[in-house]
């Protein structure tokens with residue numbers, strides 16, 4: 001499989017190059033040059049397949065021979081070593097629990113896959129790769145944790161001092177090994193600026209590659225298609241509606257790639273908070289990006305979703321075509337809180353605010369399409385949004401084991417000032 005830029009179909013690269021570069025020239029996003037198609041054998045066996053088996057069968061169509069089959073099989077077994085169960089919440093509504101990974105959010109799947117692909121290429125070429133990530137909290141921990149102990153790769157995380165929650169800070173600063181946390185005396189934008197300055201100016205003297213682990217990396221997108229097949233396999237039903245709580249729309253784009261490969265579903269439902277750019281587009285046919293507004297489902301506070309560019313290409317720049325496959329709804333914080341409380345009180349299931357938006361979306365769709373099964377993606381463990389969950393439901397969710405363990409460890413960070421020289425000095429000392 002080759003990869004092309006969303007802004008230039010004549011820019012054609014290998015999987016390895018697409019993963020290493022992250023972003024294509026002109027800020028385009030990498031897309032597979034052709035859509036994969038899964039054969040009859042795959043569909044005949046799908047309902048009995050495990051998640052790592054699905055990952056291997058689907059993933060190797062994207063990776064081709066750039067990672068040998070036996071290595072790729074191991075890679076999938078390692079990446080997908082936690083379950084993504086489909087759990088019934090009420091009669092025809094099911095939760096696809098994507099939060100059983102090491103940082104308790106769905107971004108673990110993409111981060112781990114990308115990490116191991118980059119790790120494979122680093123080792124094969126006998127290179128060292130250093131990943132610089134600026135984080136406001138959550139994404140950084142999934143990325144860092146994904147790379148933990150991956151040979152050939154180091155991660156340096158920059159986070160704003162005092163601006164992340166205690167639990168987030170622990171997740172960023174207790175990894176050890178090949179992960180270094182820099183605590184920046186500034187805000188998130190400062191961290192991002194330092195990283196950008198390093199990419200523009202730091203001379204690695206060719207001793208190592210400096211890269212970002214950007215959320216638009218194709219190696220984060222591809223594995224986000226695996227669990228859609230697995231959801232349908234667990235539902236054992238090819239007429240299921242699947243609702244995806246969405247922000248940058250990478251998760252949903254993964255589902256759409258699965259659908260393009262032949263996965264039959266009744267409909268995809270994109271549920272957003274009041275950052276409703278895509279639901280508006282599906283209704284009006286006009287894409288109007290807006291500044292993001294703050295909500296309780298804050299991982300979805302995105303007014304100009306980066307993956308819209310990919311969806312727009314997949315559906316031939318035709319909103320009506322997109323609307324045939326994707327329904328879009330948006331919900332307020334008040335609706336979200338109410339739903340969290342109701343689902344807790346009536347069904348005894350604790351939603352996190354993002355999953356609650358997904359639940360609202362699937363309920364709304366099923367109201368006008370009765371008689372089918374509905375799945376919503378539960379993208380984070382409720383304990384990650386403790387305060388909102390407690391306020392809305394009166395229940396304090398138990399911390400999952402992986403978070404408990406990390407709360408017990410002590411924080412290790414290097415404090416730096418909000419200036420590029422501090423970051424450059426650390427890079428120099430460590431690697432030159």
Ligand SMILES: *Cc1c(COP(=O)(O)O)cnc(C)c1O
Pocket residue numbers: 105106107138245246247248249250251252299300354379380
């Ligand atoms: C990132 C994130 C989302 C949104 O996913 P996108 O791929 O950006 O649409 C939803 N929920 C949680 C918990 C997230 O971390």
